[in-house]
Amino acid sequence: MEARLRAAQIAVIARHTPAMIAVNLISGLMLVAAFGAQGLVVPATAWLAALAAVCMPVAFRVYRRRHKLPPATVGPKVIRSATINAAALGGIWGAAAMLFFNPDRHGQIILVCIIAGMICGGSLALSTLPRAVVAFATPIVGGSFIGLLLGAKQPIDYFIAPLLATYSTAIILAGLSQGQQFATRVIAQARAEALARHDPLTGLPNRVAFESALFTACQRLEKYGERFALLYIDLDDFKVVNDRYGHQAGDQLLKQMAGRLSVCLREVDMLARLGGDEFVMIARGLSSSADAATLADRLAGAFNGAFTLEGGNLECRASVGVALAPTDGATPNALINRADAALYAAKRERNGAFHLFAHGEHKEVIDRRALAQDIKGALGRGEFFLQFQPIQELASGRIKSNETLARWRHPERGLVPPVQFITIAERLGLIHELGEWIMFEACREAALWPADVGVAVNVSPEQICDDSIVNIVEAALRAARLSPRRLHLEVTESAILAANGAASAIKRLHERGVAIVLDDFGTGFSSFDHVRRLPAAGLKIDRSFIAGLPERKNQAIVHAVAHLARSLALDVTAEGIETQAQLGFVRAAGCTHGQGYLISRPQDAETMRATLAVDRAA
Ligand code: C2E
Ligand code: MG
Ligand code: MG
Numbered sequence: 001m002e003a004r005l006r007a008a009q010i011a012v013i014a015r016h017t018p019a020m021i022a023v024n025l026i027s028g029l030m031l032v033a034a035f036g037a038q039g040l041v042v043p044a045t046a047w048l049a050a051l052a053a054v055c056m057p058v059a060f061r062v063y064r065r066r067h068k069l070p071p072a073t074v075g076p077k078v079i080r081s082a083t084i085n086a087a088a089l090g091g092i093w094g095a096a097a098m099l100f101f102n103p104d105r106h107g108q109i110i111l112v113c114i115i116a117g118m119i120c121g122g123s124l125a126l127s128t129l130p131r132a133v134v135a136f137a138t139p140i141v142g143g144s145f146i147g148l149l150l151g152a153k154q155p156i157d158y159f160i161a162p163l164l165a166t167y168s169t170a171i172i173l174a175g176l177s178q179g180q181q182f183a184t185r186v187i188a189q190a191r192a193e194a195l196a197r198h199d200p201l202t203g204l205p206n207r208v209a210f211e212s213a214l215f216t217a218c219q220r221l222e223k224y225g226e227r228f229a230l231l232y233i234d235l236d237d238f239k240v241v242n243d244r245y246g247h248q249a250g251d252q253l254l255k256q257m258a259g260r261l262s263v264c265l266r267e268v269d270m271l272a273r274l275g276g277d278e279f280v281m282i283a284r285g286l287s288s289s290a291d292a293a294t295l296a297d298r299l300a301g302a303f304n305g306a307f308t309l310e311g312g313n314l315e316c317r318a319s320v321g322v323a324l325a326p327t328d329g330a331t332p333n334a335l336i337n338r339a340d341a342a343l344y345a346a347k348r349e350r351n352g353a354f355h356l357f358a359h360g361e362h363k364e365v366i367d368r369r370a371l372a373q374d375i376k377g378a379l380g381r382g383e384f385f386l387q388f389q390p391i392q393e394l395a396s397g398r399i400k401s402n403e404t405l406a407r408w409r410h411p412e413r414g415l416v417p418p419v420q421f422i423t424i425a426e427r428l429g430l431i432h433e434l435g436e437w438i439m440f441e442a443c444r445e446a447a448l449w450p451a452d453v454g455v456a457v458n459v460s461p462e463q464i465c466d467d468s469i470v471n472i473v474e475a476a477l478r479a480a481r482l483s484p485r486r487l488h489l490e491v492t493e494s495a496i497l498a499a500n501g502a503a504s505a506i507k508r509l510h511e512r513g514v515a516i517v518l519d520d521f522g523t524g525f526s527s528f529d530h531v532r533r534l535p536a537a538g539l540k541i542d543r544s545f546i547a548g549l550p551e552r553k554n555q556a557i558v559h560a561v562a563h564l565a566r567s568l569a570l571d572v573t574a575e576g577i578e579t580q581a582q583l584g585f586v587r588a589a590g591c592t593h594g595q596g597y598l599i600s601r602p603q604d605a606e607t608m609r610a611t612l613a614v615d616r617a618a
Helices: 002-036 041-064 076-100 105-125 130-151 155-196 207-224 238-245 247-263 289-301 332-349 359-375 418-428 431-446 468-480 493-498 502-511 528-533 543-547 552-567 580-589 605-617
Strands: 228-235 270-275 278-284 307-309 312-314 318-325 354-356 384-393 398-410 414-416 454-459 487-492 515-521 538-541 571-575 593-595
Touching (some): 002 041, 002 105, 002 155, 076 130, 105 130, 105 155, 130 155, 207 270, 207 278, 207 318, 228 247, 228 332, 238 247, 247 270, 247 278, 247 307, 278 289, 289 318, 318 332, 384 431, 384 605, 398 418, 398 605, 418 431, 431 454, 431 468, 454 515, 487 502, 493 515, 538 543, 538 552, 543 552, 543 571, 552 580
Parallel strands (some): 318 354, 398 454, 487 515, 538 571, 571 593
Antiparallel strands (some): 228 278, 228 318, 384 398, 384 593, 398 414
């Protein structure tokens, strides 16, 4: 802060310096011309030489720096040298007042004019630096009094003394107060700027500061070839932490995260928080992907060891995406896109590791952005439709219900899979509208099926975070005249964790007779607490465990979940059954229901109606 204040003080003085030097030299020449004519050529010339000796080096320095921007910070040495210069100049003018205050009326008028002008003009020009004002004005005033004492011949000459004392006191005081006001203003401005460029929670630079640092880094790359790496760091499942432990704990986690990441920082690097749990680092001088990988690894390693939060200790992992400049791009936009793509890929791998940018990933980010554009209005344009996939009762081989799967027929890209568009719709907040449409359509279609066939609808975390889902479900059932017993909602564990209101919404739905099924069971936190607390009617073993059969670990998991479900009198569905062997295994393991390509692929609504007619006829 002090260094910035000093820089601002010097910048104003530097701006005035050329004019000040010109005024000094013109006044000096006038003085020599006036007193040289009165036989004081030698002392006048010697005095002018001294004045020039002080002014010239300053003029030279100003000339040399004419094209440079004023520095943002300045050390105390610069202030000291400016004060010494001001004192030297003041001393020279004080000497003039002593040397040339002679009884000659004309000479006196000129001297008094010049001295008064110097005190006023100089103090004004130096007013941002109070100590320079004092250093400059004091010797002039002192010299003038001495000259007056030595040279005054008539009583009227002494009239100058009180005038001089009054004016100089007034001007010095004005200079000091100006200086103080200037300092207050600069400090307030610097504080406001610092606030605008800092994240108040972690104390790290914020997005604004990061963007300008990245811009500067790109400029240095272009000018001096200085390479650097851009690293995006993102906590895994931060939203879950926030919702589960509260925002205060979330804040604590972010602060500790900032602390741990800062330890990995060198002096030349910059770490900023972009918002939420997104951090970014600019690492200067990193030129090879091996170096970047080492750093990224160190960053990811900073998350080893539990974080201590109010609600207890918490293990957290982060993903890191890296882009190298200039290998992956040389402009801020290109680098941001690529680091973002790498982060996205790292997140998908979910191994708490880093990910260097690879070219295919960039395309994916562009795709995601384009899709986000296109999805707005897609519902209104009728681009969504539903498919239904049977869930078979393994004992009887009959279709017990159909799972509703949303499909997006993109006008140019063709069929976009739900894993891509559901997350986009969630992020854009469009999932509510889309989810409501799916709920109404699914119920309407189910009303056309035999009365013993249910319909399962997948529900996103965002949809179930409050009781509005209850109203939507009720309205959809009413509109289709469908019994609530025929509707099953598939909810993932992360949905329950991510939303505070999920448990209450689930309970209310259960009270209305709607069954809740825990989808993708085994992949999330798999907390038995959910199974115990929530009125779930069934579990769906995630298809990754079925795909992993007959590996022993997967066998053990399928057995364990089926056993758990049976002892709690819950239905258990194995999803993703593709082979007879898998079907045989899950049946033997005690799964009550099965779903997968072996039984049936997802079908359009019309085909499903026909399938059901055949199934019931059999
Ligand atoms: P999910 O709820 O676990 O749905 C099952 C997914 O497994 C479906 O993929 C289905 O087509 C696929 N599947 C079924 N049998 C097999 C099989 O034998 N082998 C393989 N490899 N896959 C099989 P889909 O339709 O791509 O949906 C993926 C995920 O997208 C769903 O996972 C669900 O989480 C989400 N999703 C789909 N429709 C909706 C929806 O209407 N609303 C919400 N919120 N999410 C949806
Ligand atoms: Mg599902
Ligand atoms: Mg599933």
